[in-house]
Amino acid sequence: MGILKSKKYYLTFLLPGLCFYLFSVFYPILESLRLSMYQWNGIKDWKFIGIQNYEVLYRDRVFWIAVINNLKYLAIVVGMQVFIGLLVAIMLTGIGKSRNLIKTLYYIPSIITTIAISQLFRSIYSIEPMGLLNILAVKLSQGQLVKPWLSDIHTVLPAVSIPEGWRFIGLYMVIFYSALIALSNDVIEAGRIDGANQLQLLLYIKIPMIIPVIRMSLIMCLTGALRGFDIPFLLTNGGPGYFSELTTTYMYKKAFSSLQFGYGSSIAVFIVLESFIVVWLINLLYRNNQVEE
Amino acid sequence: MHTKRLKNGNLITTILFNTLVIGFLFIQIYPIVWLFVASLKPGLELVSQPFALPDSITLDNYRRVLSKSNIWIYMKNSMVVTGQALILIVFLSAWAGFAISKYRFKVNRLILSFFTMGIMIPIQVTLIPLFIFYSKMNILNTSISLILPQVGFALPISIMLFVSFFKFIPDEIIEAAIVDGANDLIIFFGLMLPLIRNTVITVLSMYSIFIWNDFIFANTFISDSARKTVSIGLQDYIGAYGNIDWGATFGAICISLIPPFAVYFLLNKWVIAGMTAGAAKG
Numbered sequence: 001m002g003i004l005k006s007k008k009y010y011l012t013f014l015l016p017g018l019c020f021y022l023f024s025v026f027y028p029i030l031e032s033l034r035l036s037m038y039q040w041n042g043i044k045d046w047k048f049i050g051i052q053n054y055e056v057l058y059r060d061r062v063f064w065i066a067v068i069n070n071l072k073y074l075a076i077v078v079g080m081q082v083f084i085g086l087l088v089a090i091m092l093t094g095i096g097k098s099r100n101l102i103k104t105l106y107y108i109p110s111i112i113t114t115i116a117i118s119q120l121f122r123s124i125y126s127i128e129p130m131g132l133l134n135i136l137a138v139k140l141s142q143g144q145l146v147k148p149w150l151s152d153i154h155t156v157l158p159a160v161s162i163p164e165g166w167r168f169i170g171l172y173m174v175i176f177y178s179a180l181i182a183l184s185n186d187v188i189e190a191g192r193i194d195g196a197n198q199l200q201l202l203l204y205i206k207i208p209m210i211i212p213v214i215r216m217s218l219i220m221c222l223t224g225a226l227r228g229f230d231i232p233f234l235l236t237n238g239g240p241g242y243f244s245e246l247t248t249t250y251m252y253k254k255a256f257s258s259l260q261f262g263y264g265s266s267i268a269v270f271i272v273l274e275s276f277i278v279v280w281l282i283n284l285l286y287r288n289n290q291v292e293e
Numbered sequence: 294m295h296t297k298r299l300k301n302g303n304l305i306t307t308i309l310f311n312t313l314v315i316g317f318l319f320i321q322i323y324p325i326v327w328l329f330v331a332s333l334k335p336g337l338e339l340v341s342q343p344f345a346l347p348d349s350i351t352l353d354n355y356r357r358v359l360s361k362s363n364i365w366i367y368m369k370n371s372m373v374v375t376g377q378a379l380i381l382i383v384f385l386s387a388w389a390g391f392a393i394s395k396y397r398f399k400v401n402r403l404i405l406s407f408f409t410m411g412i413m414i415p416i417q418v419t420l421i422p423l424f425i426f427y428s429k430m431n432i433l434n435t436s437i438s439l440i441l442p443q444v445g446f447a448l449p450i451s452i453m454l455f456v457s458f459f460k461f462i463p464d465e466i467i468e469a470a471i472v473d474g475a476n477d478l479i480i481f482f483g484l485m486l487p488l489i490r491n492t493v494i495t496v497l498s499m500y501s502i503f504i505w506n507d508f509i510f511a512n513t514f515i516s517d518s519a520r521k522t523v524s525i526g527l528q529d530y531i532g533a534y535g536n537i538d539w540g541a542t543f544g545a546i547c548i549s550l551i552p553p554f555a556v557y558f559l560l561n562k563w564v565i566a567g568m569t570a571g572a573a574k575g
């Protein structure tokens with residue numbers, strides 16, 4: 001690989017991008033690690049306190065509530081994006097006409113800014129005036145199901161998770177769909193000759209063949225959900241109480257509302273570690289399955 | 294092949310699939326259609342019957358947004374940020390991709406995986422360090438404060454796209470150019486640039502949408518309302534007492550959606566290619 005040899009030009013081409021990347025992606029990680037060892041409220045001097053922030057974090061009840069909420073959020077978002085995405089992709093391969101139009105339309109929510117989506121769902125969940133969901137609730141249950149979805153402690157977490165899941169279903173659907181139609185026809189044809197029916201073809205041939213794509217999608221989707229922020233932040237900002245607090249919204253509050261920059265940084269470090277662990281786990285799972293086969 | 298499947302499988306499955314796909318499609322699209330319809334409703338009707346088709350269509354909401362708010366300034370700010378960031382993303386990643394794929398140095402593999410590692414890194418980790426850095430340097434509320442992280446976080450995927458494209462360009466073309474006496478700059482700008490056009494369009498179309506829609510960087514680094522981008526400016530229509538002017542909000546949202554929709558409907562093949570590349574390259 002590669003044919004050119006001039007070191008001077010190589011550095012000319014490589015360094016601008018590398019410097020940008022080092023400064024805006026890597027420096028902040030190292031700096032967060034450093035800041036997480038300090039106490040600073042934005043005004044007074046920096047005070048080195050070692051791992052004290054992490055000790056406080058470990059005992060911080062709200063932080064753990066946020067972590068648990070984040071896992072529930074992740075389950076809903078990943079469930080919607082990967083399962084519904086895969087389901088629709090599979091069904092789409094069985095449809096003859098207008099696949100491209102359907103693909104294009106499904107994708108639209110992914111290109112809309114989060115504030116627009118938040119405002120849209122705020123009005124869907126609204127109770128005064130009645131939003132779409134409550135109008136449906138009146139029709140279906142004579143009003144028993146009508147509730148303020150965003151301030152009811154039992155519904156708020158799903159209510160802030162669903163918009164995020166919903167908006168990227170199209171993205172994952174398109175990913176799975178492209179993978180499914182790119183499969184080589186020979187293998188599928190061989191399976192068909194051996195007498196496999198459509199469902200068997202799907203479960204034993206097609207899905208196993210797109211496992212690498214599913215794995216990458218899971219990584220994208222899980223790390224995406226761990227850093228989920230915009231919609232919960234805009235819709236409820238963690239409330240009521242801490243019932244929809246996520247790790248990212250908690251970090252944001254600690255840093256930019258309470259001005260505990262050191263403490264906020266320790267949460268940021270936690271979020272980075274969490275993402276790395278998830279990627280590592282998925283790769284581990286993937287490798288083990290490969291060995292079994 | 295389709296007719297064969299119909300004969301083999303059964304008609305019921307096909308009908309079921311069609312119904313379900315259309316059903317899900319309805320869920321995906323209805324809120325957006327409703328948003329547009331609602332933006333054309335008079336204020337009173339929006340409160341009394343928000344989900345009925347409008348009795349009368351009005352442009353009042355749009356008139357209110359365009360005359361009484363800063364939406365033009367916000368749109369301009371968004372364009373400045375998006376435009377500058379895109380130029381940087383394309384050049385920096387095309388150069389780096391070229392260096393990584395066409396130069397014979399052993400570190401290239403390492404450098405590429407260093408870049409692709411960035412895909413996993415949550416953007417929130419940059420907020421506190423960059424906020425502190427910007428306030429020291431006095432560049433909060435500038436377009437630079439947004440462009441830096443936007444470009445940094447775009448590089449992993451766009452470099453990956455360029456690298457995988459450069460692989461398809463045979464080294465012999467470059468060899469021939471060297472024999473003709475071309476230096477490395479001429480090879481890149483004269484020979485490569487025209488060839489990588491498709492990847493450039495992919496990167497441009499995808500990141501124009503991402504950057505236009507950015508919320509978290511703008512919300513953290515921009516507080517001066519003359520500097521706001523459109524994605525955070527949309528919050529303006531939430532009144533001081535928490536009561537929302539829904540008509541104006543929907544109107545403003547529809548206006549802010551024009552640029553990403555234009556890009557998407559003109560270039561949707563490329564947008565989709567770019568956004569799905571992360572998983573497909575796995």
